[in-house]
Amino acid sequence: MPNVFFSSDHHFGHKHIIDFESRPFGSVEQMNEMMIESWNAVVRAEDTLFHLGDFSFLGKEATRNILSRLNGYKILILGNHDRGRSRNWWLDAGFNEVSEHPLIYKEFFFLSHEPMYMNKHMPYVNVHGHIHGQKYEGNHHFNICVEHWNYTPLTFEQIRDTVVASEEGSD
Template identity: 75%
Template sequence: MPATFFISDHHFGHKNIIDFENRPFTDTDEMTVTMIAKWNAAVGKEDKVFHLGDFSFLNKERTKKIVSQLNGYKILILGNHDRGRSRDWWLDAGFDEVSEYPLIYRNFFFLSHEPMYMNKQMPYVNVHGHIHGQKYEGRQYYNVSVEQLDYTPVSFEQIRDSVVVDEEQG
């Protein structure tokens, strides 16, 4: 049975992100090769991946080459660095679906690029990216930025199970 994964903020082709986020790569080529390998080690051909934004700083041809190497059915929720390009641009680059807005997954998980304000009384979880190495406290936020996940997509079950564990502990 196909699995569902989440990740964000690859910033393919963004040289300065290596220094900004202390990424363990010497250059963007090494970063690209490593991140593609880690994606494909976790994600199978039939799996689904929600990419929660800030995918690539490269032109369409180079972005398309990367997307075509990644396993799975790929859904992009546009991040702040993606929004300068149209939905059609990203579809042409190889994403199977593209959303300009947050999505609700399984009636409980809000998928967004930027963290959303979550009132403590709200029983939902916000799966997000954008804040890279930072992390919001509490069971209502799950940061899927690559820096949080060793550059490897995280499965829905891992997110669900960590929320349940947090809830039981807290």
């Protein structure tokens, strides 16, 4: 049975993100390789992965090379660093689908790059990236940035179960 995974903010090829976010890598090459290994350790060819933005700072050929090495059917929601390139650029680089706007998953989860406004009365959860090591309080936001999850994508069930556990803990 195929799984559905989520991740964001890999910043492949972005040397300065190592310092900006205190990533535990000695070089951008080491970072890229470890993130590819972490992705492929959990995502299989038949799985789907929603990438919630800021995928690569590399040129098209280098980005295509990375995408060709990553398992799964890959869907990109454009992040702020991705938007300088057209939707077709990302499709040509190897994403299977590209969205310029947030998506709704399972009629309950808002998938976006930047966190969306969610008041406490809304029954939805916003799965997002963008803010890297930061975290919003409450049960309405789930930060899927790689820094929070050891550079490894999470399944839908892992996210759902974490959200449910945090809701039960707040009662």
